[in-house]
Amino acid sequence: MVEGVQRRRVEAGERYDVFHTxxxxxxxxxxxxxxxxxxxxxxxxxNDLRFYELRKSIQGVSEKMLAQTLRALVRDGLVWRExxxxxxxxxxxGLTEFGREVGEPLTVLFDRITQRLSPSGAEYV
Known part of the structure; x- marks a missing residue:
């Protein structure tokens, strides 16, 4: 075993152990x-968005960080790129089927948080 790295093979049908590095x-x-x-x-x-539409929809993200994030999500199979x-x-x-599956609970969480915020945004109702 390499120092600081835990190695373990996952057999077919077995779940991954996300606590292993x-x-x-x-x-x-x-x-x-x-x-x-x-x-x-x-x-x-x-809906599907072009790069600059996506950047405009996510205020505060730089082009560099958006490009890096998209590259990782495409590589992971969550987002497709055309x-x-x-x-x-x-x-x-756009989102792949896997991306929609993963994004669904995030959307529920996002909606739950935004619906519970008071109009001032400082407190939950």
Whole structure:
């Protein structure tokens, strides 16, 4: 065993142990729950968006961080990416079936929080 790294093989049909540092599911959880990952999944829940539409919908995210977040979510199979061969290229993003499944509880959580906030946003009702 490498120092500081826990290694364990997962057999077919067995669940991943996300408490092990080398668990592949742990990376996906980290990407989904990252500062911008949640907002990307929530923003794409209703419709597909181009990069700049997505950036505009998530106020405060830089182009660099949005690009990094999207790359990770595409690699994890949560988001799909389509490039239209125009000049300049137009890139559209949307949720995969897996992304919709993962995003659904996040949407419920988001809706629950926003519905419980008072109009001032300082207290819960």
């Amino acid at each position: 080398d668990c592949p599911a742990r990376d996906v959880v980290d990407h989904v729950t990252s500062r911008w990952g949640i907002w990307v999944l929530i923003s794409l829940r209703s 490039v239209e061969p125009t000049t300049p290229p137009q890139v559209t993003y």
